[in-house]
Amino acid sequence: MITIVKDKHMQLFLGTKNMKNIAMLLLLSFSFRSMAAEPSKGEVETRKIMAGLYSSLIALLPLSMNTKEFNDPKNREKILSELEKMRDSANSFVAHTKRFDGSYGYIAKSMATDIRDIHGWFKKGAASESRYLLQQVADNCVGCHMKLPDPGHAPRMDGFFQNASVAQLSIPDKVRLQVALRQFDDALVTWEEMFKTWPNPSELFAMDTLPEYLKVVIRVKGDTSRALKTLEALSKRTDLPKYMDREVTAWKVSLVKLMGEMLKMGAELSRAEKVIKDARGQMDFPMDRAGFVDFVVASGLLNRHLLDKKNRADDIARSYYLLGITESLIGRSTWLSQTDYYFEAAIRAAPKSNSAKKAFNALEQQIIMQNSGSAGMNIPDDIQENLEELRKMVRR
Ligand code: HEC
Known part of the structure; x- marks a missing residue:
């Protein structure tokens, strides 16, 4: 079976247990070929x-x-x-x-x-x-x-992680480095061990480790069944606080529901849009992370869609707008936020499109919120100038 497809991206999915159907395999190999061969x-x-x-x-x-x-x-x-x-x-x-x-x-x-x-x-x-x-x-x-599938090409660097200083790193720091250096398989093992053994599960929640794990296992490795297995093991921990249990249960349901989405090729944009719409409908309150897995799957599809150089400008704008939305729901707030970037990219891709208008509204509101406090509003000049330029582009 392995010899049917020589494509490097394809090999990534051969390892997953979801692929049972040979017709599906051939279909996939055909569409992947246009994405990446040599x-x-x-x-x-x-x-x-x-x-x-x-x-x-x-x-x-x-x-x-x-x-x-x-x-x-x-x-x-x-x-x-x-x-x-x-x-x-x-x-x-x-x-x-x-x-x-x-x-x-x-x-x-x-x-x-x-x-x-x-x-x-x-x-x-x-x-x-x-x-x-x-x-x-x-x-x-x-x-x-953490954005795209792993072509499985990164060099091994076991020696580095055995270095005395590196070996002393805390588990969260070590796993971050493993992802930085694209040692994804090792990172998954580190995380999974951590979920089993970390004394206080609330800290796992606070450190955002589970969401990061889900991004890598779903978006980078495309291995939803592994994600499901991990969450099932976590559910069995009797010390799991109620709020985490609620999330983990919702994520398991999403994984089962969306298992096929990452493997299917084609119509990424409209599929992503549907996944986002359904997931938003299920959120009980604005900060509810019950739809986290759905948004990770959707953003994976959108990132993949943007790789296609033949996209129409309107579709590019729509993809960026939707990525802005998913990022605002799954991004790490403490770190280099890409939400503003995505909304701006939507506007610049097709300023006259409907997505650009929606993206502008979202961006303007976000900038105002980021730069306001009890002392009033204080938007730095360069950000204000950029915003005015974007406003003109959308209105013109
Ligand atoms: C702007 C995006 C971006 C940033 C920032 C970035 N990388 Fe990458 N990196 C990529 C992409 C895309 C690939 C995949 C290339 C491929 O295999 O086609 C990659 C691949 C790699 C690889 C595998 C190379 C190979 O031969 O397969 C290593 C190792 C790597 N990056 C290390 C790093 C390190 C270390 C940093 C930070 C200092 C870093 N990267 C920052 C986008 C980035």
């Missing part, structure tokens, strides 16, 4: 830049985890030269991401700014600021890597 020139370039980034990161991180080592003058030259390499790679990545999905460009830019700051701090001798920020860089890597 790595394109762009992909080769992405991987080259990534290789540079991660080799510097894995040289720097163990040093950064040990204050003495990081401050030691004998390491200064090495740290500076790795930071310079990272800065250059991040800059060329910004130029490179201009060629594909815009939300990558957004994260790439944020990462390039972070790395420039880290280099700047370190050069000035502010090692502790630099060290702190360096450990945050991984969040950018995670932000991109």
Whole structure:
């Protein structure tokens, strides 16, 4: 069976237990082929830049985890030269991401700014600021890597995780690094172990680990049955608080219902729209996370839809608008919010479309809320100018 399809994306799904039907397999292989066969020139370039980034990161991180080592003058030259390499790679990545999905460009830019700051701090001798920020860089890597299916191409790096400093990391920090370095299978194992053994389940809720796990297992690995198994095991914990039990139960129902959606190809946009509509109908209150799994599935479909270069402008705008909505419901509020970005991208993709109008309303309201407090409203000039430009585009 494995030999039917040579496509690298396809192999990802062969491992899952959901694929029983050979006709479905052939259908999938046909549609996947148009998405990715041999790595394109762009992909080769992405991987080259990534290789540079991660080799510097894995040289720097163990040093950064040990204050003495990081401050030691004998390491200064090495740290500076790795930071310079990272800065250059991040800059060329910004130029490179201009060629594909815009939300990558957004994260790439944020990462390039972070790395420039880290280099700047370190050069000035502010090692502790630099060290702190360096450990945050991984969040950018995670932000991109959690979006799309894993082509199963990342290098193994067992040695890195055995390094004495790295081995001392807390479980949540370790899993974050595993995702940053695309060791997805290892990350899933770490998470699953954590769900079994973490003493206080409320903390799992507070740390947002379950949602992150679900994004990787569903969106990146496409393995809904594994997600279901994990949630079933979690349900059996007798110390699970009531509010978590309610969520986990809802997520299990969604997984069973949506199992086929990630595997099916075609009509991603309209399917995503339907999944979102149904899930919103089921929310009891605005912050209700009962529909979390549905929104992850929908955003996975939308990310995939945006890879197709033949999309009409209106459909691109609609996809971004819907991604803005899903992101506002599943994103990590504390971190690099992509919601504003998605709404803006919807407007710029097709300013005259209905989606652009809806996206503008959502964006304006969000910006006002983000910049208001008991002292009134204080929107920074550059944000206000950008908003006015978008307003004109939508109205013109
Ligand atoms: C702007 C989005 C983005 C950011 C930020 C990003 N990556 Fe990636 N990365 C990708 C994409 C897309 C791929 C998949 C390339 C492929 O296999 O086609 C990838 C692949 C990789 C790979 C596998 C390369 C291979 O040969 O298969 C590694 C390792 C990697 N990234 C490390 C990192 C590290 C470390 C960081 C942070 C310092 C990072 N990436 C930041 C988008 C990003």
